[in-house]
Amino acid sequence: MYPPFNPYRFVKAENETHHWHGGSALRTQYFNALSMCFPELERRMIHSVRTTVGTCGDRPPVRALQGRALDFIAQEASHSQVHSRLNTHRVNPSWPVLVNLWPKQLIARRHWLSNLARTCAIEHFTTLLAVYLFRHPALFSHVPPDIRDLWLWHAAEEIEHRSLALDLYRAAEGGYVRRIGYFLLIFVTANLMVLAQTLSNLAHDRQVFKARTWQDALALFWGRQGLAWFIVRHLPAYLQPGYSPNDHHREECDAAMRWLSAHRRSRQETASGESRMHHATSPSDETVQGN
Ligand SMILES: [Fe+2]
Numbered sequence: 001m002y003p004p005f006n007p008y009r010f011v012k013a014e015n016e017t018h019h020w021h022g023g024s025a026l027r028t029q030y031f032n033a034l035s036m037c038f039p040e041l042e043r044r045m046i047h048s049v050r051t052t053v054g055t056c057g058d059r060p061p062v063r064a065l066q067g068r069a070l071d072f073i074a075q076e077a078s079h080s081q082v083h084s085r086l087n088t089h090r091v092n093p094s095w096p097v098l099v100n101l102w103p104k105q106l107i108a109r110r111h112w113l114s115n116l117a118r119t120c121a122i123e124h125f126t127t128l129l130a131v132y133l134f135r136h137p138a139l140f141s142h143v144p145p146d147i148r149d150l151w152l153w154h155a156a157e158e159i160e161h162r163s164l165a166l167d168l169y170r171a172a173e174g175g176y177v178r179r180i181g182y183f184l185l186i187f188v189t190a191n192l193m194v195l196a197q198t199l200s201n202l203a204h205d206r207q208v209f210k211a212r213t214w215q216d217a218l219a220l221f222w223g224r225q226g227l228a229w230f231i232v233r234h235l236p237a238y239l240q241p242g243y244s245p246n247d248h249h250r251e252e253c254d255a256a257m258r259w260l261s262a263h264r265r266s267r268q269e270t271a272s273g274e275s276r277m278h279h280a281t282s283p284s285d286e287t288v289q290g291n
């Protein structure tokens with residue numbers, strides 16, 4: 001599922017500004033903020049899925065999902081790793097990562113089913129963001145190719161595993177009230193967290209008091225096809241008792257799966273090409289013995 005090499009190097013080209021998102025400070029620092037939150041959030045989501053499988057993996061409905069749960073864990077672990085690398089290359093290491101300041105004891109004390117409900121809610125938001133990226137591919141058209149591919153790859157895999165957390169939650173007999181309670185809580189806290197991280201990045205970047213920053217914010221979030229409108233419009237679906245992410249956004253999900261297959265194919269080809277090159281340039285045993 002995940003070829004054993006990573007094509008994303010994130011090396012900055014010579015004349016490239018550090019505002020990698022098409023020269024926009026706002027878009028750069030917003031996506032940097034998301035990327036800074038991901039490693040910690042994904043670690044927590046992995047923990048919640050692993051704990052659920054460990055706690056009630058003997059129940060047949062949960063056991064039936066074990067394979068998909070392992071795929072989910074592998075995907076989130078690789079997202080976390082690659083975003084950490086992007087952050088190392090593209091974010092000033094002295095800037096604070098606010099999500100890491102959140103007290104970890106609170107999460108450890110929470111019931112495992114509540115942590116899973118929280119994961120379901122975060123997965124709903126990451127799926128909506130992923131669908132938005134595939135609905136508006138032009139948003140990343142002025143982004144360096146390896147950074148663009150990282151975001152599309154992450155978005156496509158979010159779409160691929162979009163129903164696992166919720167399926168697992170239901171298989172573990174998680175109830176409606178807990179699911180919706182954590183959804184509302186996450187809606188407020190996750191948005192505040194990303195907003196605070198974006199503002200913190202912009203402040204460290206000395207871009208808060210620039211007109212262009214706020215123009216770009218209006219266009220990205222509240223423009224005619226803005227991200228905030230899109231998310232607000234698709235929030236209520238999650239409140240339906242029988243909600244399934246598989247019943248929504250078919251067109252974008254199909255586009256994401258096509259993109260992902262082509263991407264994986266090209267990565268496999270590059271990997272086998274590199275390994276052929278490696279064998280061709282390595283000295284053979286005979287040459288070594290001859291010397
Ligand atoms: Fe992820």
Ligand SMILES: [Fe+2]
Nearest residue numbers: 076123126158
């Ligand atoms: Fe995910």
